[in-house]
Amino acid sequence: MTRTEVLADIRTRFxxxxxxxxDKSPSRVFIEMRPEAIVRVSTYLFRTLGARFNIASGTDMxxxxxxxxxxxxxxLNLLISIRVxxxxxxxxxxxxxxxxxxxxxxxxxxxxxxGVTFIGHPEPKRLLLADNWPEGxxxxxxxxxxxxxTADRTRGV
Amino acid sequence: MxxxxxxxxxxxxxxxxxxxxxxLTVEGETVVDIDVRIGYNHRGIEKLSESKVxxxxxxxxxxxxxICSSSHPYAFTRAVEDIFPMEVPIRAKYIRTxxxxxxxxxxxxxxxxxxxxxxGYNTVYMWAWKLREEILDVMEILSGNRNNxxxxxxxxxxxxxxxxxxxxxxxxxxxxxxxxxxxKKAVLDxxxxxxxxxxxxxxxxxxxxxxxxxxxxxxxxGVARDVRKDxxxxxxxxxxxxxxxxxxxxxxxxxxxxxxxMFESAKIARFxxxxxxxxxxxxxxxxxxVGEGIGHIEAPRGETFHYVRSDGTNRPVRHKVRxxxxxxxxxYKATIKGQTISDATIILxxxxxxxxxxxxxxxxxxxxRMLYNGQDLLRLSREKTERIRKGMGGR
Numbered sequence: 001m002t003r004t005e006v007l008a009d010i011r012t013r014f015x016x017x018x019x020x021x022x023d024k025s026p027s028r029v030f031i032e033m034r035p036e037a038i039v040r041v042s043t044y045l046f047r048t049l050g051a052r053f054n055i056a057s058g059t060d061m062x063x064x065x066x067x068x069x070x071x072x073x074x075x076l077n078l079l080i081s082i083r084v085x086x087x088x089x090x091x092x093x094x095x096x097x098x099x100x101x102x103x104x105x106x107x108x109x110x111x112x113x114x115g116v117t118f119i120g121h122p123e124p125k126r127l128l129l130a131d132n133w134p135e136g137x138x139x140x141x142x143x144x145x146x147x148x149x150t151a152d153r154t155r156g157v
Numbered sequence: 158m159x160x161x162x163x164x165x166x167x168x169x170x171x172x173x174x175x176x177x178x179x180x181l182t183v184e185g186e187t188v189v190d191i192d193v194r195i196g197y198n199h200r201g202i203e204k205l206s207e208s209k210v211x212x213x214x215x216x217x218x219x220x221x222x223x224i225c226s227s228s229h230p231y232a233f234t235r236a237v238e239d240i241f242p243m244e245v246p247i248r249a250k251y252i253r254t255x256x257x258x259x260x261x262x263x264x265x266x267x268x269x270x271x272x273x274x275x276x277g278y279n280t281v282y283m284w285a286w287k288l289r290e291e292i293l294d295v296m297e298i299l300s301g302n303r304n305n306x307x308x309x310x311x312x313x314x315x316x317x318x319x320x321x322x323x324x325x326x327x328x329x330x331x332x333x334x335x336x337x338x339x340x341k342k343a344v345l346d347x348x349x350x351x352x353x354x355x356x357x358x359x360x361x362x363x364x365x366x367x368x369x370x371x372x373x374x375x376x377x378x379g380v381a382r383d384v385r386k387d388x389x390x391x392x393x394x395x396x397x398x399x400x401x402x403x404x405x406x407x408x409x410x411x412x413x414x415x416x417x418x419m420f421e422s423a424k425i426a427r428f429x430x431x432x433x434x435x436x437x438x439x440x441x442x443x444x445x446x447v448g449e450g451i452g453h454i455e456a457p458r459g460e461t462f463h464y465v466r467s468d469g470t471n472r473p474v475r476h477k478v479r480x481x482x483x484x485x486x487x488x489y490k491a492t493i494k495g496q497t498i499s500d501a502t503i504i505l506x507x508x509x510x511x512x513x514x515x516x517x518x519x520x521x522x523x524x525x526r527m528l529y530n531g532q533d534l535l536r537l538s539r540e541k542t543e544r545i546r547k548g549m550g551g552r
Contacts, residue, residue: 038349055462055464059465070464072388102368
């Protein structure tokens, strides 16, 4: 498939779920989608189109939590970033790690650093943060306050 | 049923580039399960980067890794250059390619030396690290530093290559090739290494796809993916070079790929040094507009991926860093199960994460008594090599 065909195919398959499609440059496309569609669209990109999963990046946008899932279709040199916006108070999205092993670690990382809940993750254990790190403190959130070095560490940095 | 033993590996070692903690569950000599914890050296670079201006971020990310210290600034500068349409001067592209490729040679040599050390081939270790010195000399001539070159900046490079340095660098790179060839033959034609490494830690094609494995780890399993070919950048499309892909996915193939890649890297670096075009080396970016950019490059261990979001100020609002090991690491959930402990060391080393951690291995029996430490595991690995060598009638 060519680049145009891939984009047209995504439009016809997931038309109802696409909120915005930003065709940035020949090798970059940003597609904003409803979070409910993430399993279907990722499985389609990964399994059917044979895209490679680069990584997911989470950003705290204060009004909402944004996750970008980056996929690259290597023969086309096309990097497709699927953007989902999650509720800031209770960010939840379905886990992809059950089916595709590549999502396992990054979902655990986002759980710890960004406080996103991945529903159905096969091993929702800590990966990065120390065991004595307090629950509910997420270092990559905008509201995170650096530990001032004087207070008791257990208070939540 | 044989009793299960838990082997904790890690997490700290002064030589580790990324400390991590493995828990191997073994039955007798066979590894049946593995669990990993990382983050012991989490320095919060993504968060720190948000407080730096774009130029300074380059220096911060350069310090992520001491071995492939050009890959992160390269990916970061490409991410910044991706935010808005801009063109990097051709001379800067060539200089970047030279730095990236000479660094690939030194990184692979470092790996080869350590892999030889683990297997009890200390001669390979000495030769590989001796050759690496020549490459580090080249880096010093080109950038003034043996590591952490400080060559990259958004829009170009910070330092030009002087014309009188080029013949010295070419000579140095050429001087390592005959010895490298000898080393290649020593490794690839050695029957002991064949017996020791073939069929060990095999990752299938499908597993490489599922784990989204990168770099030499994926190419050893027959997955032909290389950012330099798939998403051309720098000067890589200017010359002929080949992507090394093998089929078996075992430790031997991973070693073969790294050895053969060094010759390709030398070819690319020599081409760029010889054909270095004239012109400016910096596009002089004045300010970075609002937007998001993605930069990815092929580091020695696989694709390094940076995502940068700018809000129009002089600092990024979000900077995501993904090192290749983050994707390659989990693969040995697949490769290490069912293997023996004496092979665990080299399988860990084969994905080139940080070999040194294996020196901190300790085996405890249920009473908490230490049975093996890292030295013993290395000894196990070397003894196995020795057994194979003796079995073949070697001295």
